[in-house]
Amino acid sequence: MDKRIEKILDSVLAGNRLSTADALVLWREGNFRDLGNAAHEIRNRFNAADEVSYTAFRVVNYTNYCNIECSFCSFMDEVGSGKGYNLSKEEILRKVEEAIKLEAPQLFLQGGVNPDLPFSYYTDTLQAVRETFPDVHIRAFSPVEVLYMEKLIGRELSDVFSLLKAAGMHSFPGAGAEILTDRMRDILSPKKASTTDWLRAMETAQRSGMKSSTNIVWGSEEQDEEIIAHLDALRNLQDKTHGVLSFVPWTFQAQTKKFRLRKVPPHEYLKMVSLSRLFFDNIPHIEVSIMVAGKQLGELALHFGADDINSPVIEENVLRSFGLKSVEESERFISEAGFKPIRRSFSYVRGAKTDTTP
């Protein structure tokens, strides 16, 4: 192994925080197997070496009307086009009921930014789910949606979260981060939350008592420095709030031809999994999205720093899916990868199918 890489990895293994400068060296010059060996060791310090966790949930996309128009998104329909949909409360309740029957009693509620929906749509929906299914954990919305709500009701963002929480929301996903630099956000989604606003939404959610996941989506025209800046922004957020439970590496999918897509090769995907495990000394879990990585690469990722499969997912409209579809399939997948499957809830409560703690 290159001496410089060895020195950096030894330092991380000795418990020192990986600097952004050294992270850039690892990303650019490190061999993915060297990073993977070190990341697996660190993963085993955060989590039991013989276990991999999974969680079953249903994604419900309540509307596909969206005025943000991200260049990579094929899910949205233009507001006013008449081609899209808004789900009624009853339709959402029916989907949750189906999910409960399929052993997935957790809801991931997300949609486009539809200016035709009043704030009461969000609170009424949350209340209806909570009243009908009090044991279902509701993970909802994303920074771009709550920033829209902030404008819609003209109140402080912390008030928006208080109202959503009072209506039944338990946790907040760190979706829509893509790459947290303004240059990349301008390229991919100029109308989406700026880096500062995205981080403000996450910090406010976590200060309101909601736990979150975080991610990166790469494989476009981002620069190496921007990948590290993204990781650094999330690590700094976590230093302040301690509300982030996990990090998930995602790659852009070929949904549209409106942005520059770079196919991320398998070794680079694994390198990201490992680098994130080495970089986030303050985030307990690294998840691999089987839906994005696929089963073969996903299995390898469990030996490169990841400890959770973020599956099974009952429905996902935004991405093509080749993920795991049931609890049985997920458990089999983990066992075949050489680990003991451990069920967990969104909040990482071991052995729980759901939980209603924030």
Ligand code: SF4
């Ligand atoms: S990714 Fe989300 S915010 Fe962007 S256009 Fe699609 S639905 Fe809208």
